[in-house]
Amino acid sequence: MTRAEKNLHTGRRGILLGGGGLLLATLWPAASSRAATGMLVEDAPAPFAPNTYIRITPDNRITLILPNIEMGQGIYTSSVMLIAEELGVDLAQVEMEAAPPGSAEITGGSMSIMTEWMPLRQAGAAARTVLVQAAATRWGVGPESCAVGSGIITHAPSGRTLTFGDVAVDASKLPLPKEPPLKAATDYRLIGKPQHRLDSAVKVEGAAVFGIDVRVPGQKIGTVAACPVVGGTLRGLNRDAAMAVRGVVAVLVTDAKDAVCVVGEHYWAARKGLQALRVEWNVGPNGDVNTRTIYDQLHEGLKGPAIVPSPKGDAESAIAKSHASYSAIYQQPLLAHAPMEPINCTAHVRPDGCDVWTGTQVADRARDTASEITGLPKEKITLHSQYIGGGFGRRLEHEYVTQCLHFAKQVNYPLKIVWSREEDITRDRYRPAYVDEVTAGLNEKGRVTAIKHRVVGPAVVARWDPPELTKEGYDEDLSVATLVTPYSYDAYRLEFARREAPGVITAWWRGVGGTRGLFVVEGFIDELAERAGVDKVAYRRELAKANPRAVAVLDQVAKDAGWDTPVPNGRARGVALQFAFGSYMASIAEIEMPAPDTVLIHRVTAVVDCGQVVNPDQVISQIEGGLIFGFSAALYNEITLENGRVQESNFNTWRVMRMNEAPRRIDVRLMDSREDPGGIGEVGTAAAAPVLANAMAAAQGHRYRTLPLLSPRNLEKEAVR
């Protein structure tokens, strides 16, 4: 989703002036966004540049209003670091708020740091410039004679000091510099140095408010059942039985009759009410969809017409003319997100306005859907963004906000809907299933002369952001790790045969294109190296030789993991190299397989070049966690359908890697780099399946090209061997 995402970052940031008139309005903003928030009290300066909010009140409260939502990736801390570095405050001094619609960004695609790297620092620098100017003017000295630290402006020669709050009002009257000077990297006191997360304490104490924790006076709690088959509608329900359950206050049905909600004084009453309801559904046109239907359709797409984006040379004839050719077909399943915080949303719809409380990666869309459903203008909608208990792309969807409003508009109290875990898994919007076929032309040494790669699957962007589908019908997200790799080929041809899966709605995940593409490409390169009888690191180094950053991480990981040292008895190693989400990484997994269905991951070593690092330990944390998230999916996860119904339902059937299966050791090294920052949230996840599949292939002597790696599909073949 990288490109799509980028284009949605349309400079809609604005500035905020709070109520009470005590503020420094720093920063710049679009008049339209001010109108949208409904909170702004005066005209702000003309638009300056993309930016975020800083609010400093005369009592010296410094609040940073952060454009990207915190869902575990540590973006609050990093965003604050970027602003604070230039603004001249300490991390402990600031309060954090989620930006409202109109100034919030879409949070996804590992884009946050890439997008905010300049604007947040510029915001801090510009604010500091006018604050210093205001102090200097008051003292009658030159601004260059003033220093800033910890939110205090000091004039050393006279020993005078002023806090930011002291000069906030004065500063608000000064023009903002268009291009405030930014610090040299060598002067950073925060950026690049590990800072503790700012949301740790509140989360460890259980005091962080996630969407599901929102408590509004007078609220009731509903739980929902949507038709288990996409496209079906309500046939019948036993309303009286549900209403007879103690604590149940209402049974609501959407106008479209595609979902019901039982509302209670508390969740348990609602849940028991929903069970008593005994809902019956007309399943509609998708009642006969099975997993097999979906895979058959994908395999069928390996033949016939396809879209060919940006071909290089004539790969087909190059392959035909090659000494040899080699092909492989890879298959990947539908995947659920299953974030730990079940889907929820709270809404209070009134004749004169509407409040929505939820965790969302798409604040604007959440606000807009509320406006559409209530018929209220956007400025009458207040969205209160909450901490997200796991995003992974799930909350790039906002259909649960839409659903909540369809119910909430029917009642006059604030309504919180909380999905059961079963609802969360069976009515998720899934990472698509894909089938890929890759063909390489090879010279007599087994080196690549040309690559042809066909991807069969849906174009997620076509539903999620239709203008981003190219006019040929291509979804550029699929270029990640396929068209865009660390490797150079003389001839390359990517083909996309679009097949939208029947009976499921497909969506983003933790790195859709990068994650799916890397599994195929890094598996295939491994196969080619195997076939050529060449060391797998050396084979990759040769292919990537035009790309020094890629070669550097590869060589470093080989060194760190002891690639050239003998593998301990009973173990095996696999390697993967990637360029995705703007970052380079090479990884090596060392595993043991005491049985065909048992994988012990002893150690993963990763070397990352994500350009300038903002908060190093959080980058490491994202790689660790991203790998483990990816290992769960790579080893275990697959959504299956029977008669249009998803069969996995809760954590008894949707398996999540646990502590006793996770690697005991993950070593991550960050390369020292002054390149612009790359993304990091999805980098580890993308590596997980290929590095594990390659290690398993080394351990077993044969390869699984189908995910999940431990599926019965693979293990049955094992029994035959």
Added chain:
Amino acid sequence: MMRHGLSRPSFLLALLAGTSLMSVGPAQAAPSVERGEYLARAADCEACHTVPGGVPFAGGRAFPVPGMGVIYAPNITPDPDHGIGKWTDDEFVRSVREGVSPGWKHLYPAMPYPAYARMSVDEVKDIRAWLATVPPSANTPSPNHLKFPFSIRAMMVGWNLLNGPASSYPDDPQKSAEWNRGRYLVEGPGHCADCHSPRTLTYGLSADRAFAGTVVNGLRAYNISPDKSSGIGGWSDEALAQYLSTGHADGHGTASADMAEVISFSLHYLTPADIHAMVVYLHDLKPQSSDDAASPPRKPAAGDDTLPQATKGARLFASTCAGCHLPDGSGRQSPFANIIGSRTLSADGGRNLVRIIMNGSTLTTASGNQIMPGFAGGNLSQRDLNDIAAFVMTHFTEATPSEDKLNAAAKGP
């Protein structure tokens, strides 16, 4: 003709009325809805005539009969068109006690009419009176899928000659009133032998091996004769009574799967006196030795938070099982999750163990449902589930698991 015989249980009930949940008078002319409800519970009508989670008594539940096909329980709600609303009382009695429905449809012995015949005509009419009060349902269950020649209902005429309905029998004056009441409940409405006695070649219940246990629907219905090692001979009266009335007894684990249903829909409604009577009778049965005995328990130290983590089964137990059962098996948040001493941990090569891990179990208790989720059909493979079973067998008992037996158990009937 039954008048005399049928007043006996009622009389006994009256004797026990001090602890009874219902008021029982002497034989009444008009059917008693209240008594009918109690007997319908004792006879466990609901469990079979309801799809799990479905409308009570609306039928549709499937009963696979090995070698014959699948029988679907009919709708016995008072709906006139889809249920039994149009039946006369006599037709209902004939159906319950003799296995012949209106129109001379011979019932298949999934319906335990041979046992129900031990109930009197008036008692069955009481059941009818209560069933007439449940909400009607228009559900039409699937027709039976039976292989020829079993699809010919008239075959049952011959079967009934061999295995057919018993009748109420007089009390044994040598035995206590409790024993006689227990016999009535166990052999009559409770129809315990329908699962717990092996079947003969003609699918009749074996008298020689009565209550020695057998396999039903792929699950071991345990030996409930008072044999010390393979039956319930080692259980105290209190433990057995607690197990039957609540579904759990410390040191014996928790009833699960089909037995959990019996407790949920039937036994937990019975009076303490009736439960005691059943215990008296069961403990007085002829001991039968069987080869499915549970292995001796191992005793992990109570409160020990350490499980070995060396095998996949052990790791899976720690992650997916210990959340309820605790590493030492003593139950984390519910006494019903205390599995220590349960026969299911080891009996019959882990047959029930593996199936319960696969399919889960729901037990209704006085305070609500105790639910174990099933783990089959998702991202855990059958090998994973077998590995959990094998770990449980070796960690908590001295059993030696066999992969083949676990696989066979997993495949089911």
Added chain:
Amino acid sequence: MQTLRVNGQTHTVDVDPDTPLLWVLRDIIGLDGTKFGCGIAQCGVCTVHLDGRPVRACALQVSQIGDGAITTIEGLDDADPIVHAVKKAWIDLDVVQCGYCQPGQVMAAVGLLKTVKNPTDDQIDSAMSGNMCRCGTYMRIRKAIHLAAGEAV
């Protein structure tokens, strides 16, 4: 009516006996540091202490509690050296990511250290593997438990 002792306070709540403690804590008493994750005791995010032992509040019916003392994340005593050491280790090592599972992880870790002063990796695995983390913070949790065990001594 059910009477419960939560964090040293007595609450009388009017709910069905089968109501899981989780919903009484979250929706009635208003202690929502204890999270909902699965409802079937598979994920551990609802872990609280019952008489000092970690239990899953989503599968603990209020009628089964009796006069047991319930402690939630909000009620952990910071003066307790183990509690203090665990929370400090979590913050020092930046364990949390999204943080949704972490109250349950902290409750499970405190419960473990109360019974096993200096747990081995296997003991940590055994006690903690019922607590899921989708963000994958397991290695830091393990390190934090070792760190806390060292500091709480």
